[in-house]
Amino acid sequence: MNIKELEATIEAVLFTIGEAVEVERLAVALEHDEDTIRRLVRNMMVRYEDEDRGIHIIELDGAFQMCTKPDMYEALIKVAHVPKKHTLTDVALETLSIIAYKQPITRLEIEKIRGVNCDHIVNKLVEYNLICEAGRLDAPGRPILFATTEEFLRYFGIGSLEDLPILNQETIDTFKEEAEKEVMARLMEEEQEEPSDEIE
């Protein structure tokens, strides 16, 4: 192999392995002594840096690795992270409202209200800085308590949590009453429609 061919092979090996490759390993692939290989790779390193290339070779403890140049990260982020639409889903809004009105609240309590697992949504809300951890509940497992962030309050122009529209026991009782009435009404209807047919 001439120098050009050796360099091409080094490039192929570094590309394929993707991780740091010891000089010994390169020497095996190229059937040349380690010193020659090392000199060759270092030459290539200089050239990769000089030229307008998106990748370069770095040396780590006598091993060589091919990797992306750091100034390419910005473009890579655009490829790797598909831009998403950033409005909250209905489910996220529901969860957020629960946290806003019941804070501080644990995941488990949120799940009790929503009836479904909400790990993912809670994490997302934390990531978006709408809610944050607010200590731990003094209970077995010491679960994390979540609360809304200051940013959240600021957005809604709320001075403090006390300014949140209140939903208290009274409101809940009203809901219950309504539900009871509905059920009663349903039962009456059924009785009128089909007398003494289905015995329960």
Added chain:
Amino acid sequence: MNIKELEATIEAVLFTIGEAVEVERLAVALEHDEDTIRRLVRNMMVRYEDEDRGIHIIELDGAFQMCTKPDMYEALIKVAHVPKKHTLTDVALETLSIIAYKQPITRLEIEKIRGVNCDHIVNKLVEYNLICEAGRLDAPGRPILFATTEEFLRYFGIGSLEDLPILNQETIDTFKEEAEKEVMARLMEEEQEEPSDEIE
């Protein structure tokens, strides 16, 4: 970004992602229109081939992927983990070529051409990710339609379905000519040996 920078970025993206990257994705990352990007990558492809490089860029149905050049194989198998390839039997290849040329195609149509049941082979090909389901035929029973995958293109080193070995009227004519020539040759032979024995 000037052209050099764009090319460097394309190199970085293709290197980092490793898989086939659609032109659309590159265009988003580079903030340029797809045509420009496509032209740029194709220029790069030519240059990679010409220069003494160990890697090059291949096109797969409008996507681009970076990989090693085939002549690096001998050196690479000494150090790199050889990806396991499924060996395809002649039957599998036959079935695969029917699907490649007639896609999207149902099992029944494949069987009609081959004259034998092909459930098992079709399942295997799906398992190998060489073909995939591509919707359903609007016919009684709504049978599954099969089409080839990107992996199929990669597996056979085909840039796009248009690059499949041509199989058209011309080829048929060639077959016909061959057959005729053969027959003529036979007839000549026979005339010399024993006149008109088994030809109807």
Added chain:
Amino acid sequence: MGIPVKLEVFEGPLDLLLHLIEKNKVDIYDIPIVLITEQYLDYVQQMEKANMDIMSEFLVMAATLVKIKSKMLLPVEEEDEEYEDPRQELVERILEYKMYKYASFELKDRQVDAGRVFYKKETLPDEVKNFTEDVPISDLLNDITLAKLQGIFNSVMKKQVDKIDPIRSKFGEIEKEEISLEDHIVFLENYAKREKTFSFRKILENGYGRAYVIVTFLGILEMMKMGKLTIVQKEIFDDIMITYREESEEKS
């Protein structure tokens, strides 16, 4: 005429047919059908002994060949323009098959070259992998006002209340069963007439479910009211013995 080659494995009837055509070096457009059919049948016969599994498909083709052969034996009038060579359809099938077989050889060649290529796994730098976008809160909460948020919360809480409906939750599981009291009394009466005297526990064995127990109980109470049954229970929690009152029959 036997086949002078040892029994090869063919992938299907067309594969075998194509082999025979190529072996005999005959024009695919002018297949000597008598010869080919003979050889084909000969092969299938040998195969029959070897492998019964894949026979059916080969036999279908054999039938097709014989049919074509018989058609070919019929005299054809020279003038007949409507006449279509009975081999036509078969020729087209064989040709199509031959094309794909040819294509598969091409693919096989390409597979070798393409197999000498190495790819690389994704190697996203941590900086790229761990990137999270800063999304302005105003984007997230697009046009959510405080009033809307409260509305959402109210509906969530209402949904939850509905789920643990205060009245229905006391009912427990309600099994909906199609047992009507009237129908059941008819059944009970027939049962009582037949058995004369029977135990409450025993009659419960005729059905299952809470509804059945309740309807049976109600039915028996109803029949007692009508004077059709008398019951005796010696001690609390003891089985109840039920007796049918014969004289009630005349009354009703």
